[in-house]
Amino acid sequence: MLLSNVSICSGFNSALHAGAGEGHPDLGGGSRRSTLTPTGNLVVAVCLGFIGTFGLVNNLLVLVLYCRYKILRSPINLLLINISVSDLLVCLLGTPFSFAASTQGRWLIGAKGCVWYGFANSLFGKLRSPFA
Structure with missing residues (x-):
């Protein structure tokens, strides 16, 4: 799944290094298309939609339960809250960009958006696994 989005987004970096703006929308060229078929893009989009929705709902549920029931407030569960918040942020700030790119078969938010996506x-x- 992620391989298709990485290849879509990485096309912008290679276009920057190729010079003359070929294939880079911000530099006057066209946008690089996905190497997947439309069916492949649809499968990836469905999987990302499911992952994003499922992750959002489950991580919100974990946070609500942690806040609502005082018995769950233990040091070990605080580590689980850290993981849940991190996953929630990925579901909110990362997955929608991948989903949108997969539905259209190309990266939609340009080179700066690609950098933001990778950074976020x-x-x-890294927040999810602080000991790695």
């Missing part, structure tokens, strides 16, 4: 997912992934 790397940051929240």
Whole structure:
């Protein structure tokens, strides 16, 4: 799943290094299309939609339960809250960009959006595993 979005987004970096703006929308060229078929993009979009929705609902549920029931407030559960918040942020700030790119078969938010996408997912992934 992620491989298709990485290849879509990485096309902008290669276009920047190729010079002359070919294939880069911000530099006057066209946008790079996905190497997947339309059916492949649809499958990836459905999977990302499911992951994003399922992750959002489950992580919100974990946070609500933690806040509502005082018996769940233990040091070990605080680590689980850290993971849940991190996953929630990925579901809110990372997955929608991948989902949109998969539905259209191309990266939609340009080179700066690609950098933001990579930064946000790397940051929240690192928050998820602070001991790695």
